[in-house]
Amino acid sequence: MTQIMKIFKKGFLIVLLAFLVLVGCSKVKITFVGLENVETEYQVGAELPDLSKIVTAKTNTDAEVELSFDYSGVNMNEVGEYEIIITATTTGATATQKIQIKVVESGNPVISGTKDWIIEPGTNLPDLMAGVTAYDPIEGDITDKIEIQGLDKVDVNTPGTYNITYFVETTRGIIAFESVKIIIIDNEAYTGKLLRIDPLNRRFLVEGVGYLNYTLTTKYYQIIDGEVKEITFDDIVLGLDNVYYFINPEKPGIVEYAVIDGNYSYENIRVRINKSVSVSGDNDTYHSSIRLLSSDNIILKNVDHSKSYEVAKNQEILVTIDSQKNVEVKVGSTVVMKDATLITFNPKNNGLIQVLSISRGSSRLYPGRLEVSPAGNLLLLVNDVPLEEYLKYVVPSEMSSSFGLEALKAQAVAARTYAVNDIHAKGYISDGYHVDDSVMSQVYNNTNPNANSNNAILATKGIVATHNGKFIRANFYSTGSGATANSHEVWFDGDTPGEPVPYLTSRVYAKDFNGNVLQFDINDENSMLSYFKLIDFDSPDRSSEYHRWKTEFNISQLKTALQESLSSRYSAKPTQVLTKSGDEFKSLPIPSDIGNIVDINAKQRGGGGLIICLEIKTTTHTFNIYGEYNIRMLFRNITLYCSNINYPQYNSPKSFSLLPSGFFAIEKVGNTIIFYGGGWGHGVGMSQYGARELGKYLSYDAILKFYYTDIELTNVDKYSQETRIEDYEVIKQLIENYLS
Structure with a gap:
């Protein structure tokens, strides 16, 4: 009997388990479809799409599902975050899904069609609303809400410039405004910041106006402290906001003369x-x-x-x-x-x-x-x-x-x-x-x-x-070699340096520790090599990592590098990369095979020992390269060894994109060419590392006078503090008096 009961219980449990599984499998589950396609951010005033066409639902039993959408908490006309509730109902089951949406500002109102007005004295104001409109992305056309502010300050009988403002405000409190000028003058004129000068098309781009054309006969004047002087086109510079452009009445749009009211402003x-x-x-x-x-x-x-x-x-x-x-x-x-x-x-x-x-x-x-x-x-x-x-x-x-x-x-x-x-x-x-x-x-x-x-x-x-x-042209650079360069020997075209710049002249400031200026002969390469090999001497730049440096080249490996860099520099500066042709050096395209490198030497030096011309001899050609930057760019992606007062021996190698400077001398040891040099940069004007050292015992003005010859210091703020006339009629009268 006990055995029978055990079998009965076991069978009952199996049946019960099967029943529970069957019931569990038949439970209705609802899944929402398309939620990922619902936009969650809308602009103010936008209409929500019909979500019933985007979101559906299904069940695991394929039963029909009814959807309802609750938008009661959503206000599409007000910025904020809102919740939409979707309810899905089917026989034996209900499910809800909440969607968070954000309503954001759709944009500001825009006033269009405003412009500056130029009218003659004593005439009535024109219809200032002609062509002017205002539009808001939500409220639509709001032109009727425009107010013109500042009209009470306009005197049509008194020449001058008057500012008025078109103002509009939406029901949401969003405003827009446009400021324009009413110019009362009997000879049409404009003013505004000069944004561009286009010599090719002979026109000025003036802010608040647009393009104004000038001709070869346009005249230019400047008025300072009531005194008129005639100037030239070259005296008109970008950024001036105190120029008045008087239009030729017989040639609309053509500037008859332009006047700078006061001095230049360097604000x-x-x-x-x-x-x-x-x-x-x-x-x-x-x-x-x-x-x-x-x-x-x-x-x-x-x-x-x-x-x-x-x-x-x-x-x-x-x-x-x-x-x-x-x-x-x-x-x-x-x-x-x-x-x-x-x-x-x-x-x-x-x-x-x-x-x-x-x-x-x-x-x-x-x-x-x-x-x-x-x-x-x-x-x-x-x-x-x-x-x-x-x-x-x-x-x-x-x-x-x-x-x-x-x-x-x-x-x-x-x-x-x-x-x-x-x-x-x-x-x-x-x-x-x-x-x-x-x-x-x-x-x-x-x-x-x-x-x-x-x-x-x-x-x-x-x-x-x-x-x-x-x-002055206040050039500066990182590190000096113990001397500065002459500006005209650094920046020039062709193979001949230009005119010297009196305040950017070369000087040697490297000294021994007894205060004596170091001597070297720029016409003797042995002298230059000895100088550039010298590390321990007194110089304001001696703490810079680039006080002294060297780099080495295997002469057999230079051909590939120079083949590419000579072509590149010829493309950039064809008048300064010359090839020997007969007894002359000419600007000629670099041949596809320059030949094997035989020799590299400094053919011509300038003040301070700067190399002006580097000569490269190969088995088939001779090249002369002029200009320190061209010379430096011939030797790219080099390995550099540096030395200064703290590292009297050349330190561990580092990568450098080009020669640090044009101050160097060349030593040949077997198949190796070694460049010994000093400094980083062009060498004209002020050395920044030198200024750091000099600043420990000199004032800033003394530092500047150390590097720039025969200079004075002045303050440009005085120009912006000068009084301007800012009155068209007075300016015009002064010009007429000057010409009469």
Whole structure:
């Protein structure tokens, strides 16, 4: 009986287990389908799509499912985060799914069609609303809400410039505004910041106006303290905001004469921001796209101010070039502005703009404003920045903050002078900038500002170096060889140095420890070799790692390297890479086989021992290479051994991209050619390592006068403090009196 009971219990348990499994398998499960296709971010005012066409549900039993959607907590007209609840119901089961969505601001209102007005005295104001509209992405056409502010200050009977503002506000409290000028004058004229000078097409690009054409007969004047003097086209420089362009009444759009009201102002400088600081070609100079971000609101404007748009802070801005070669600006997926000429990006409260799309050693935050214009199929990025702010990003990028206050002051004055000189050099006027941000000008914003550099800049605010009343070209470099170079023997065309620059002349400052200047003969290569082999002597640069250096080449291995570098330098500077042809040296393409290297020697030297011409002899050719940079670029990716006061023997090898300087001498030992040299850089002007040492016992002005001959220091801030007339009628009358 007991056995029977055991069998019965066992059978019962099996049946019970089977029943439970069957019941479990038949439980209805609901699965939502298509949730991944639901958008979770919408702009204010947008309509939600019909989610019943996106989201479905199914069961494991193929039973029919009914869906319901609860939107009761969602307000698409108000920014915020909301929840949509989806309920799925079938026989024996119910399931819910919550979807979080975000409603974001869709954009700001835009005022379009505004312009400056020029009218004659005593006439009635025109219809200032003609062609002006306002549009809001949510509320649509809001032109009827536009207010014109500042009209009470306009006196149509008194010549002058009056500012008025078109203002509009949405029901959500979002505002837009456009400022324009009403110019009361009897001879049409314009003014605004000069953004570009286009000599090829003879036109000026003026902010707030657009392009104005000039001719060979256009006259130029300057008024200082009420005195008129005639100047030339060359005296008109980029960035001036105190020029008045008087239009020939018989030739609309043609500048009859332009007048600088007051002196030059050096408050701002215009800097090209390269995609890459290597600047080896267009792909490093120009941008395929630009990404911007700021913790400040940014106001966008086109060049004539007919368009404007305000981007809220912390919104990423994407700038690209469209198929029609317009600059196109997007915020999110919305195109907020297009322009074929130029768009400015102005921080509303003087904040910084971060350029996310470039790589730098700094945080990539830029003061001032940014400007983007087309450059073929790419984009040109320019930073219009206050000069003293510019220096805060140049000085630490060019000199270590540990170099001491006096050296940093000297660097600040040199950098400021270099910048102001480049403003007048007008090297990039057709592209609309003064300098770029690489070693082609001065390195800018590759290192963040620091307290030491900022103190040096503030202590020398506005101070620049001049020679005979003109700004000097304040060249500087890393490390000296014990002597400086003559500027005209470093930068020249062809095979003949140009005219000397009186304040950039060579001097030997290397001394023995008794204070005697070291002697060497630039016409005797044995003398030069002895000098460059000398390590232990008194020099301001003796603590620099590049005080003395050497590099070695196996003569049989040089052929491959020089075959490539000679061709490269010929392509870059054909008038300075010459090949012997008969009894003459000519600019000829480098042959496909230059022959085996026989000899390399310094054929011509300049002040301080700088090599001006290097001669290379092969089994089939003789080449003369002129210019220190061309010479340095012949020997690429070298192994360098360095020595200074702390390392009297040459230290462990390091890789270097090119010869550190053109100050070297050559020794031949069997099949090995050894270059013994000193310094890093071109050798013209101020040595930065030298300034560091001199700054321990000299003031910054004494450092500058040590390196730049016969200079004076002056302050350019005085120019911006001078009174301007700022009255068209007075300016016009002064010019008429001058011409009568």
